[in-house]
Amino acid sequence: MLSKKTKYGLKALAFLAKKELREPVQIAEIASKENIPQKFLESILLSLRKTGFLGSKKGKGGGYYLIKNPSEIQMTSVIRVLEGPIAMVPCVSLNFYEKCDDCPDENACVVHNLMIQVRDSALSVYRKNTLADIIADTKIVKSKGS
Amino acid sequence: MLSKKTKYGLKALAFLAKKELREPVQIAEIASKENIPQKFLESILLSLRKTGFLGSKKGKGGGYYLIKNPSEIQMTSVIRVLEGPIAMVPCVSLNFYEKCDDCPDENACVVHNLMIQVRDSALSVYRKNTLADIIADTKIVKSKGS
């Protein structure tokens, strides 16, 4: 399951990316428009700033804004920062590798080998989607619907 | 993350599938060979029996055994029984669908559309792997290594 943190974080990034201007947007605005608990969102945006996705400005007229072009923000890096490993078991994780203590031989482990395939398939999806791609998808759908 | 339940369950199924004979195997044997806490494994095997994957026999000479051919056991159904939904958000789940309460329009949701792609990629992996396939994979790797 995707954590709420990741879900909210993605929605917030998309919200900022959809604005033409890269001006600061207040937490309160994002929270109310996207139905996200404000204090929770605050902590998420903070971590997105610390990991280089967002910039911020304090005081009146302050808020958060994207510091990269949406087309340069890959889903792989967003997911890794918000959700953690893309792999479903640590022993097949590229960025968060850990050995399983119950498994003497990874190559002989059915779970290991299956989960490598699952990881690779998820990676291929995340790699071919940038923030620009996912907001474009919803725009297409929206125009179709109206 | 894959739950231990799923991991243990898959390992147990593979253990049973690797045996040529479909004779009952005791929980204790599977648990010790696969490094799985015995009581935990007991509850997992019980649920696999109730969902039609395993048969069981009580008393001396008893245990669990596969009641289908490994090539007829799809990973999609195993994962759904042990882990639950394959989708990472309920709103894109085929078998466990639920509406998100924070999301007024699914088609306009970036998370929704991204997670449909992730779900489909995972599904394609699970669909093309049966229990027979995943034990064959490890046999190949093993013979390469030795």
Next chain:
DNA sequence: TGATTATCCTATTAAATCTATAGGATAGAT
């Protein structure tokens, strides 16, 4: 028939993780 064996089943505990909030500190704008 009675002892032994192994699954059956429910309940419960312990641990970990996730979600959300509290409350004050800091810094910028006017």
Next chain:
DNA sequence: ATCTATCCTATAGATTTAATAGGATAATCA
């Protein structure tokens, strides 16, 4: 100065996961 909005740490509450306990049930075999 005052107001505003982010910054930051700590913590509470809820949920889920992992594992265990302990006895009931049924099959085998002497």
